[in-house]
Amino acid sequence: MNDKIHLDKAHLHHLWRQMLRIRRFEAKCVELYQAQKIRGFLHLYDGEEAVAVGVAAALEPRDAVVATYREHGQALAHGVPMRPLMAEMLGKREGCCLGRGGSMHLFSREHRFYGGNAIVGGGLPLAAGIAMADQRLRPGTATACFFGEGAVAEGAFHETLNLAQLWKLPVLFVCENNLYAMGVPLAQSDAETDIWRKAAAYRMPAEQVDGMDPVQMEAAARRAVAHIRQGQGPFLLEARTYRFRAHSMFDTQAYRSRDEIENWRQIDPIERLRRWMLESHQITETQLQNIEAGVSSEIDDAVRFAEAGSPEPVENLGRFVLMDSVVQEQGGEAQA
Amino acid sequence: MSAMLRMTYREACRQAIRDALATDPRTFIMGEDVGHYGGCYAVTKGLLEEFGPERVIDTPLAENGFTGIGIGAALAGLRPIVEIMTCNFSLLALDQILNNAATLPHMTGGQFSVPLVIRMATGGGRQLAAQHSHSLEGWYAHIPGLKVLAPGTVEDARHMLSAALADPNPVLLFEHIVLYNAEGELDPDVKAVDIERARVRRKGRDVSLVTYGNGLPKCLAAADELAREGIEAEVVDLRVLRPLDMGTVLASVSRTRRVVLVDEGWKSGSLSAEVAARLAEDALYELDAPVRRVCSREVPVPYAQHLEEAALPSVDGIVTAVRSIVPPRS
Numbered sequence: 068m069n070d071k072i073h074l075d076k077a078h079l080h081h082l083w084r085q086m087l088r089i090r091r092f093e094a095k096c097v098e099l100y101q102a103q104k105i106r107g108f109l110h111l112y113d114g115e116e117a118v119a120v121g122v123a124a125a126l127e128p129r130d131a132v133v134a135t136y137r138e139h140g141q142a143l144a145h146g147v148p149m150r151p152l153m154a155e156m157l158g159k160r161e162g163c164c165l166g167r168g169g170s171m172h173l174f175s176r177e178h179r180f181y182g183g184n185a186i187v188g189g190g191l192p193l194a195a196g197i198a199m200a201d202q203r204l205r206p207g208t209a210t211a212c213f214f215g216e217g218a219v220a221e222g223a224f225h226e227t228l229n230l231a232q233l234w235k236l237p238v239l240f241v242c243e244n245n246l247y248a249m250g251v252p253l254a255q256s257d258a259e260t261d262i263w264r265k266a267a268a269y270r271m272p273a274e275q276v277d278g279m280d281p282v283q284m285e286a287a288a289r290r291a292v293a294h295i296r297q298g299q300g301p302f303l304l305e306a307r308t309y310r311f312r313a314h315s316m317f318d319t320q321a322y323r324s325r326d327e328i329e330n331w332r333q334i335d336p337i338e339r340l341r342r343w344m345l346e347s348h349q350i351t352e353t354q355l356q357n358i359e360a361g362v363s364s365e366i367d368d369a370v371r372f373a374e375a376g377s378p379e380p381v382e383n384l385g386r387f388v389l390m391d392s393v394v395q396e397q398g399g400e401a402q403a
Numbered sequence: 404m405s406a407m408l409r410m411t412y413r414e415a416c417r418q419a420i421r422d423a424l425a426t427d428p429r430t431f432i433m434g435e436d437v438g439h440y441g442g443c444y445a446v447t448k449g450l451l452e453e454f455g456p457e458r459v460i461d462t463p464l465a466e467n468g469f470t471g472i473g474i475g476a477a478l479a480g481l482r483p484i485v486e487i488m489t490c491n492f493s494l495l496a497l498d499q500i501l502n503n504a505a506t507l508p509h510m511t512g513g514q515f516s517v518p519l520v521i522r523m524a525t526g527g528g529r530q531l532a533a534q535h536s537h538s539l540e541g542w543y544a545h546i547p548g549l550k551v552l553a554p555g556t557v558e559d560a561r562h563m564l565s566a567a568l569a570d571p572n573p574v575l576l577f578e579h580i581v582l583y584n585a586e587g588e589l590d591p592d593v594k595a596v597d598i599e600r601a602r603v604r605r606k607g608r609d610v611s612l613v614t615y616g617n618g619l620p621k622c623l624a625a626a627d628e629l630a631r632e633g634i635e636a637e638v639v640d641l642r643v644l645r646p647l648d649m650g651t652v653l654a655s656v657s658r659t660r661r662v663v664l665v666d667e668g669w670k671s672g673s674l675s676a677e678v679a680a681r682l683a684e685d686a687l688y689e690l691d692a693p694v695r696r697v698c699s700r701e702v703p704v705p706y707a708q709h710l711e712e713a714a715l716p717s718v719d720g721i722v723t724a725v726r727s728i729v730p731p732r733s
Contacts, residue, residue, distance in 0.1 A: 131479070163512070163514075164510060164511050164512040164514070165512030167509060167511070167512050168510050168511060168512070172510050172511070174510075174511040174512075174514055174515070176511075176514040176515060181475075181478065181515075182511070184503075186503075189498060189499070189502055189503060191468075191471070192467065192469075192471020192472050192474070192475065192499060193471055193472075193474060193475040193499075193503060194475060195471070195475060196471060196472035196473060196475020196476040196477070196478070196479070197476070197478060197479040198475075199472055199475065199476045199479075199481070200475070200477075200478075200479030200480050200481045201479060203457075203481065204479070204480050222467060223467055223468060226463075226465035226467060226468025226469075229463060229465065229468070230462070230463065230465060230468050230469065230472060233463070386509075386513065387508050387509045387511075387512065387513035388509050388547045388548055389508075389548065389550070389572050389646075390508050390513065390516040390571040390572055391571065392516070392571050393571040394513070394515055394516045394571075395480070
């Protein structure tokens with residue numbers, strides 16, 4: 068159990084590469100959306116990458132993750148390969164959910180990635196339940212639960228924080244506070260705009276973190292996860308972050324100014340870490356270019372894979388409405 | 404053959420839960436007042452003392468939260484029984500039940516199953532007024548991805564739970580509040596029941612009474628009364644409201660050629676409406692008379708005894724409906 072970051076070059080390069088994978092993957096998704104190959108809603112994580120990448124760096128494969136409908140970045144950060152993700156975006160049977168979930172519902176049992184929930188606040192009780200099962204079947208594991216600041220107004224947030232603290236459930240709650248619930252600014256939706264302070268009402272420890280910095284995110288997540296793994300119960304992190312693009316593809320952004328967006332772009336997590344690594348000689352231009360080339364070819368490969376994919380046969384439409392057997396989780400199934 | 408046991412529906416429910424807790428360490432029961440209080444309807448009395456607070460968990464009043472926790476726990480390997488005090492309160496958890504429990508297996512391409520049982524009390528007849536007396540099982544029976552059960556006998560109360568827990572899908576069990584005190588016979592040699600088929604509870608040649616839950620004793624009483632007039636009513640207990648076993652219903656109706664549907668839900672958009680529609684689709688030419696329905700009056704169930712009685716299906720109402728489609732015998 069290590070609650071300190073080991074900030075060597077390789078690790079910094081990893082953080083930067085992970086953020087870049089998310090940014091470029093989504094840029095490709097926008098292209099495919101404009102080409103009408105991706106349809107439906109598409110919610111971009113553009114600007115918020117440091118949150119997922121920082122937290123993921125503090126977790127282990129045994130840990131579980133519950134995310135929101137803005138979860139492409141979460142899925143990538145937590146290890147779901149790009150191929151089945153892109154195939155899912157294109158609605159193909161090679162997709163991680165056989166084309167039934169799409170952008171808002173990416174899941175991977177193998178990676179303990181529990182979605183992908185498009186009901187605001189709907190993932191919080193699920194995360195607490197997964198943590199409850201883990202507490203009994205897989206002691207020492209944590210469940211990271213991501214949600215936006217919009218979810219904080221939902222009853223599910225308050226019910227779950229109370230229950231999680233009451234039962235000392237191993238949940239890392241991460242509020243991705245990007246300041247707008249669709250178009251509603253935080254100050255118009257919440258009487259207390261410091262989200263982390265709400266945890267005190269449930270006697271839950273909490274911190275506010277710079278969500279535009281993956282290193283600070285990771286450091287905070289490591290402290291929180293250490294607390295959780297020691298059996299001391301849940302922890303809340305409020306990541307202050309910002310989405311550079313619209314809420315979804317149908318949003319004129321009348322609710323915020325260009326200046327505001329420009330100001331946040333000055334602390335773009337990817338550019339900021341790139342500059343810092345260069346200035347402090349943690350990386351060379353050549354190494355940066357190599358990483359970028361690697362990411363580009365990974366994306367090209369994923370797009371080729373997805374486009375070559377096949378449609379799920381319509382005969383399978385009714386499959387999995389009811390299951391024939393229980394899908395067993397890997398590891399730690401209790402002995403009956 | 405062993406001697407038949409007599410017990411209440413409540414005791415049968417309790418034995419079913421005790422059995423489940425004793426046989427599978429992954430099973431626990433969670434809900435409001437299931438522990439120290441012993442359950443709002445005293446179903447879980449004594450279980451906390453027997454199994455301890457890790458297996459019998461009192462929750463705060465947070466239906467959406469603890470139902471969602473049950474779903475998450477089922478996803479990750481446990482076999483929870485969630486108790487929701489009455490089905491009226493389950494509306495606070497409807498988001499979790501519909502958007503997560505019923506949806507996740509299909510939406511994830513079969514990566515996850517939700518082996519969860521939610522028990523709730525349903526129905527009127529104990530003067531608990533409009534926020535504790537409604538029958539919402541018909542709504543839940545609308546939802547793909549769920550199985551919906553309505554035990555109407557002591558035997559089903561005793562054995563449906565273990566079948567529900569063994570099922571890989573989310574199963575909702577609706578226990579009728581009037582039945583908890585009802586006594587019935589239990590055959591100790593019967594160790595299990597299916598949760599697929601409807602059951603003919605009384606044979607008859609003149610009319611089929613199709614019902615479930617607390618409609619069952621009412622239909623059996625109506626059949627007794629009709630028998631005195633020479634009308635032989637067959638009583639079909641649906642038991643499983645989703646997926647519906649229409650085969651058993653159609654077989655009965657093709658024999659009797661007349662049918663009265665008895666459903667404590669409101670008539671509009673009810674389970675009885677679904678059964679009637681399927682009969683119209685698949686058995687119209689088998690029928691010698693129009694389908695009749697006896698449902699709750701379309702009002703919030705009121706408190707005063709005479710008003711409540713007038714709002715719910717009654718034995719008299721069933722008998723009258725039968726007489727309206729079966730020619731008199733003499």
